[in-house]
Amino acid sequence: MTLNVYLSGEIHTDWRDQITQAAKGLDVTFSSPVTDHDASDDCGVAIMGAEDQQFWHDRKGAQLNAIRTRHGIENADIVVVRFGEKYKQWNAAFDAGMAAALGKSLIVMHQPEHQHPLKEVDAAALAVVQTPQQVVDILIYVLTGKLPA
Numbered sequence: 001m002t003l004n005v006y007l008s009g010e011i012h013t014d015w016r017d018q019i020t021q022a023a024k025g026l027d028v029t030f031s032s033p034v035t036d037h038d039a040s041d042d043c044g045v046a047i048m049g050a051e052d053q054q055f056w057h058d059r060k061g062a063q064l065n066a067i068r069t070r071h072g073i074e075n076a077d078i079v080v081v082r083f084g085e086k087y088k089q090w091n092a093a094f095d096a097g098m099a100a101a102l103g104k105s106l107i108v109m110h111q112p113e114h115q116h117p118l119k120e121v122d123a124a125a126l127a128v129v130q131t132p133q134q135v136v137d138i139l140i141y142v143l144t145g146k147l148p149a
Contacts, residue, residue: 006076007032009092010084018132023139031072040065073099080135083110100124
């Protein structure tokens, strides 16, 4: 069995790298949004032309990024959404909602202090974890039926 896993959410830490490195050797294909913050913000105006107002600048970027995000989530078997420590990831909440609405297996990752504000997001998830290794352990279990050592 091959799993397609979409890694969504905060882009300010290396959690994606931790998961992909620890999952080497597993039959898993990973995809994600563009994690270069400037490229993600400016893709719309870079491709479709400049805007005088920041609202339209941001909207063009958000709409282009939505094409990638929708494709990634629609083609995923599992969607992992990480909520980071310092920044409010409104897009992560949207991605979690989209994954849940599409019936995707959803894993949410955040620290305990975010439990209350994310209680509705957590309720939509099949697993709520705190670390990248827990995500990898879930992938191993799903693929092999084996528990961590």
